[in-house]
Each structure stands twice: as C-alpha cells, then as structure tokens.
Amino acid sequence: MMLKDAAPRMDKMWWHYPHLRNLNFFLFGAIVLQATNGYDGSMLNGLQSLAVWEDYFNKPTGASLGTLSSGTTFGGLLMLFPASYICDKFGRRWPIIAGSILTIIGAIIQGVAQNFGTFWAGRFIIGMGLALVNNAGPMLLAETAYPTQRPVLTSLYETSFPFGALIGALITFGSYYIDSTWAWRLPSLLQCFPAFIQIGLIYFCPESPRWLVAHGKIEEARAVLVKYHGGGDEDSLLVRLELAEIRAALQSENIKKSGKWIQWLKTKGNRHRLAIILFIPVITQLSGNRIISYYLHLILNGINITTTKDQLVINATLLASEVVSAVAIASYCEMFGRRRFFMIGVVGMLISFIPWTILSAFSQEGNFSNPGYGIGVVAMIYIFMIPYHVVAPLANLFLTEVAPYELRSKASALFQLMGQIIGLFSSYVNPIAMDAIGWKYYIVYCCVIAVEIVVVYFYFPETKGLSLEEISVIFEGEAAAVGAGAYRHGDMEDPAADQPRSLSDEKLGMEENVKSP
Template sequence: MADTTVTAGHFRVAGKEFPHVAWWNLPHLRTTYFLLFFVVLTSATNGYDGSMVNGLLSLKQFKNYMHNPSGSIKGLFSGIMFLGSLLALPITPYIADGLGRRWGICIGSSIMIFAVILQSASVNFQMFIAARFFLGFGVAIAHGSAPLLITELCHPQHRAIFTTIYNTTWYIGSIVAAWLTFGTNHIDSQWSWRIPSIIQAFPSLLQISCVWFVPESPRWYVSKGQPEKALAVLAKVHAEGNAEDELVLLEYEEIRETLAIEKEAETTGWLELFKTKGNRHRLAILLSAGLFSQWSGNGLVSYYMTGVLDDIGITDPNTQLVINGCLNIWNCIVATTMCFFVDKVGRRKLFLISTSGMMGCFIVWTICSERYNATKNHANGSAVVAMIYLYYTFYNTAWSGLLVGYTVEILPFSIRAKGMCYMFAMVDIALFFNTYVNPIALNHIGWKYYIVYCVWLAAELAFVYVFYIETRNTPLEEIVRHFDGDAALLGGAAATQKGRILEQEIQEKEHKNATTHVQEHSVGM
C-alpha cells in the first residue's frame, strides 16, 4: 500500500511533495472552478426533482388535478424516473468515453429539457409519468459524465473536496424546489404545480449554454490520441499555462503512461470489474455504496416526507412544507461543511461515523414513532422530527458527498465510466424499489416498517467496516495501489513493478514497429 503521509501544507504526486496552492489567487484555476459550477448543476437538478415531487404531493391543487393518486401511483411518480435512468445506463459510458465528458452533459441536459416540457404540459398522470421516464433517462447520461469531468480536471490538491461537493449540491436543488412549492401552494390554480415543473428546465439550459467553456478532461484527450491538448489543459488549469511546470509534467507522464498500459492490458470491458481481486473489491464498494446511499431510510424522507409526518399527526400542508424546506437547508449546510474534512479525517472514518450515527438515530426514531402511535402524545411526534434532523446530520457526514467522491476516485480511467454505471444502476434499482414500496409499506404497517431499516443499518455498518478502505492524500492515478498492490497498472514516476514491465513491453513493441516501418520504406525505395 502506498505511503500517504503528507507534510502539513503540502500534497504529494508521484512520491514528491508540492506546496499547497491557493486557487483563488490563480486566474486560470479560479475561472475553471467557477465554470465547474455549471457541471455540478447535474446533481442539483436531481435534488430539485426529488424535493419537487415531495412538494407536489403536498399540494391539494396537484392531488386534485391528478384525481388523488393512490399510494402505488405516488410511488410510480418517483419510481418511473429511476427506471428511465436504469435503462439509459448501458449507453452512458459510450457517450462519455466516445464523445467526451462535455458532450455527455450536453446530451443528457437536452433530453431533460424535452422531458420538462412534456411534464409541464401534462394533462393526466399518464403523461406526467411518461415525462418523468425521459427525465430519468437524461439525468443518467448527464450524471455519467459530470463527476468524471470534475475528477479528471481538478488540481490534485482540490480533487477530493470538489468531487465530494458535486453530490452535495443535490440539496441546493432540493432547497429551491422545497421553498418554491411552499410559495406556489398559495396559487389556487394548476400553476401551483406547473410553475415548479417549468423551472426544472433552468439548470439544464444553463449547462447546455456554459459547459463548452469548461476544458475537456485531459485524460480523455490522452485516451483519444491527443496528448498535446491534454498537456495544454493541464498546464492552463494546474500551472497558469506553464507547460514546463514540474507538477504538470509529472501528472502528464503519469496519465499518459498509465492509460497506455491500461489500453495495452485491454482493461476496458464491462466484465473487467469481475476479473481481478482488486476490481472485485472495487465492485463490492460500488454496488454497496449505491445501495446503502438509498436504502438507509433516507428514501422515506426524501420522497415521502408527507407520509412520515402524517403518521405523527403533522398533517397541515404548510407545516409539512416548512419542515421539508428547513431540513434541506440544514442538510446542505452539513453536507457542504463535511466536504472540507474528507482529506483531513479520511473517507473510511467518515463512513463509519455516518453509518453508526444513522443507526442510533433510526432506533430512537422508531421508538418515538411507536410511542406516538400508542399515546398520540405530540411530544413524541416532535421527537421524531428532531431525530429526522439528527439522522440527516449523520447521513450527510459521508453518504451525501462521498457517494460520488469516493466511488469515482477508486476506479482506473479505463473502467471509470462503466464502473460508475454499476454504482448508479444500484442507486436506481434501490430508488425504484424504495419509492414504489415505501408509500405502500407506510400505509399498511406504519411505524413498524422502520424496524426493517434499524436492522439493515446494522448490516451496513458491518459491511463498511470490512470493505471500505482509506484513500486520502493519494493522487488519482496512484489510488490503484490501494486495491491492486504490486499488480497495479501505474506508469510515470510512481510506476509499479507491473506497470514498468508493461511500459517496457510497449516501448519495445513501438521500437520494433518503427524499425519494421523503416526497413519496409527502405525496400520500397
């Protein structure tokens, strides 16, 4: 395993330490990070949708227009989106790897805009459901490209913070939708729900307009045989245009040689994650992270807050919307704050703290719900609301930001896009099941349903303790050492033994081909 000890005020690449960089003092880096804001809007769009659906289900105007949908129809409103996402995943990596990260974001956003138009013009729940299917399809394509671009473009010092922030912006979209539906609740017409739906297109319009000003991934350029463009991007973003900067040259060589080794080893297929011990370890983390991020009880609040609050006697739509809106603000504050502790505390510790805290909160949440059911004492209902806030404090300690931040960094470039599809597929499967089953379960067994999550969270904690490993203070290409050890494919100054052997074989093959070409040319003359 690689040594990750770093002197205070420094970061390490290829075994060498470099002083920390104040990004706000560097014009090109500052501009790049500003532009990346438009990339992270993909996650904000997703958050907007979840909160909007929650809010619409609290609006009497929406429920009346949709003829008071049953629990199963409510589940379909949310669940069909994740089915659309699931069906889009097989083509997502081919767009991200074939056309580029920016094209993936643009194509996904375009599909989402079409879906929002259809959703906003809906005249019945069938049309609304069809629109949400296409919305999920577009989200999956954009989601499959946006975090890759962020991870592969950021300065090594800032990668962990920025990639973790990506998923926490879910709450920014969620906050906007929660308070928007609170405001439109006072509009006594169909516009009370059509306005939030129309505004959902705004982030996608911004992305289509602005993503082309963001530099393409230098790693993607190398993979497409355009190393000079990759070096230019690295120099501009990481060294203010200085192509001779030592950090830039180390990064460039590490990226170029590592991708050449991965290509030579043919490690790009969908089944690659099943072939080696290191990749199976990665797959276990990817699938579990996708599952745990949605099956930890958070789906009850994210999409069915109204049902949870109804069960503890809080039935007023305005009160429900205020609780939901304040919760999203609190979630955003906690999740964003924790992004700055990813490298200081470490991924593994944050996951353990988060999961154990959620389990404790959910146990108390379940007890208070049972007490309210037995006594109808409003103090017990208020305690449930307090536990929901505390539960989300622990959830956002790790599972919000690190769901993407951790999973995207543990994957080598050759399988990064496909590996993230495995993770997102598990998210969509979990959400489709959760959003369809949760309202039915809440309607039939009420608070007893929470017991399932108490037991499940204990199983999650055990799994995280056994399989989740620490990757902090490790450059992106060098993380392979944590999983593959001596078998890791890594070039550049930090090359592994296997990487050096394969690099030598590649050079010998290139030399042989060049010699053959010269000889054939000589004979031809």
C-alpha cells in the same frame, strides 16, 4: 514522487490565481448536476401536500404514487448502459450537455401535462437526462480538477442535491398560495432551470485530460493541463508528472484490456472494487433517506402533522440544514479521510434512526395523544440527515477513486444501476409499506444500516492523499504502474525523473508560488 508532493504551495486562496479560478468556475457546471435530482424529490414531496395537485391527479397513493415518483427511475434505467458508451466515445462534456437538453424537454412536458400519462412521460425523459449527466459529471470533476482540490470538488457534487431540494421546497411552498393548476405546473417547469446553467458552463469547460490521452490526443491533454493546472507554465513539474502518470496508467490498463466488462471479475482487486461500487448506493439510497426525500408527507401524516403549511415549512427548513451540513462535510473530506467519514456517517444514521423508530411507535400506538412524540420524530429526522450528509458527498468521490480509468464510465453505470434498482424498490415498496405497517417498516432500515456498518468497517479502504492513478496500488499491489514507479521501470519518459526539482525551483507562470488551500 507523488502528485501531492509536486503540487506547488499556495500563499493565497485559490481564487487569487486566474487559472484555478477559471477552471473551478467552469467545473461548477458539473457540481450543480445533482441539483435537478434533489429538486425532483423535493418537488414531488411538496406536490403531495398541495390539494390542487392531488385533486388533478385523483389523489395518487400506493402503487399510483410509486409510479409517478419512479418515472425518472425508469428513464434512468433505459439510458444507463448507453450513457457508459456515450461517455467513453464522446468524452465527459458533450454527454452532460445532451443530458441537460433532455432534462429541459422533460420538464416542459411535465409542466404542461394534461393527464397522469403525460406527467409521467415528462419525468421519464428527465430520468434519461439525469442518467447521462450523472454518469459524466463525477468523472469530469475527478479527471479535470486541480489535484489538491479534486477531493473537495468531487465531494461538492453531491451537495448540490440538498441545494436543489431546498430550492424545490421553497418554490413549492410559494406555490401553496396559487389557487390554480399553476401551483404545480410552475414548480414542474422550473425543474429545468439548473440545466441551463449546466449547458452554459460546461460548453466552455475543458475536456477531461485522461479522456484525451486515452483517445490519443496527447497534445490537447497537455495543453489543458498546462493552462489550468500549470498556470501557463510549459515546463511545470506538476503537469509533466500528471501527464506521465496518466499515460503510464492507461498504457498498463490497455495491456490488460481492462476496458471490458468481464474485467470486473478477472482479478481480486477488481472484484473488491466492484463490491464497493455496488454497495455505496446501498448506503446512500437504502438507509431511510429516500422516505424523507420522497415521502416526508407520509412520515408526517404518521405522527399527526397533517396541515399543508406545517409540512412545507418542515420540508424547507430540513433541507436548509442539509445544505449547510453537506457543504461543511465536503469541505473537510480530505482532512479526515474517506473510511473514517463513512464510519461516522453510518453509525450516526443508526444512532438517530433507532429513536426515530421508537418515538414513531409510541406516537402511533398511543393514537397521537402525546404530541411530544411527534416533535421528537421530527427532531430525529433533522439529526438523521446530518450523518447522512457525512456519507453522501463521499459517494461519487469514492466511486471515481476506486475505479480505474478504463472501467470508470462502466463503474458509474453500475453505480447508477444499483441506485436506480433501489430507487425503483423504494418508489413502490415505501408508500405501500408505510400505509400498511406504519412505524414497523422503520425496523427494516435499522437492520440495513447495521449491515452497512459491518461492511464499511471490514471492506472499505482509505484513499486519502492519493492521486487517481496511485490508488491502483491499494487494489493491485506495487505492480500497478503509477507515479514514480512507472518512471523507474521505463514505462514512460519523464525528463524530471533523474533530476527532480524542488518546489522553489518550479516556474508557475505567476508572480508568487501557490500554497495548497
């Protein structure tokens, strides 16, 4: 029996059931983790349009601008591999709280900075905090969420990026009217606000049942599952099946000593997993989106839209459209599947990026004589971000599904490492290349997206409808000890294996059965 078959049906929406309402409320603290990341790029974008910020830091361009924007990248690189160890050692909750505290400290230093070095140091500390929370957050969501809601909740994690970016854009736009250094200090200080929400919610959030089982805390894991997945029913079939699957999978992984780094190369399945994990950041970070997130100012300058107010308005409205599209796509990720959405996203990005490149060429080569080309470029940027947000919400969901438990924190570290390397490349190369060759640089991204289409088509499997443990079958074959197979082979005692009950017999600890949303 698969988990989706054991999950009781819901007659009402999930918020009518106290155990799901409480669980999702606490998990919201993990969903908003990317808001700080999104705020960062949007804020830096907006600050480049503020004369008071440019004057204070001597109009940074090229390598200087790249150094400022890469402060968070360097901090993230320093913390990446320690973050993997910390998450394995201390769980998922406490690393998020520790990372949030680091983010608050960094934002304060950034906001009170007196020079270039101090501003960069604040961003470096923020990057360290982001590495911790971004390592632990997706794992907490994937490993703790109610089984039928796991895909949507994990996908919503990435949607907080454009939401945070929108808040950053609006705050920076508002500070346009402040005639002092507070025009950039205030947005810099407010970057720490999401971290307070994270700390307040994650402190009360349950720990990952899979982490608890892996550390021998079986009864604590069972208590979490009974309270938040079984609605208090000690005899819940769903809880018993979940716990049995987790224990069977972890027992199998321990036998194979799959927690070591070298295990990524030991089997064909793990090599396939590794290739996917390293390639996902290419799609989410190297498809042209980072030049929009961090250098929209330069793009708009390149099509002769140079006024501060116009740039800030375009930035804010673009991000508002991103939030809507990201949430809409994340809500339907389970309906259409991962691979199909990845294909729609990468093809859509290429279709919009080609005319973006052509119109930019006409605009710059024509010395901006036809403003219609510039308007067309802006329109293509808006359109581009829709298919991008078809792909972006799937990144962390697919990462947590592809990686087995014992390698999941390491997978997160590798995922972030690849993303940070690409981010470092983008921070230095993008502003220099855009200044040097203008629209011709966009051709590089068209070629990269074309390669992405080929890789997704041939190498990305479909994981729709499977639990984290059941997905192992895709990579390891039927020998993977998951679900009912584990029971048949006697790997795990399951009191319901011989006499499975129908859902109508399942006691939920509620007055009504629950129907899947």
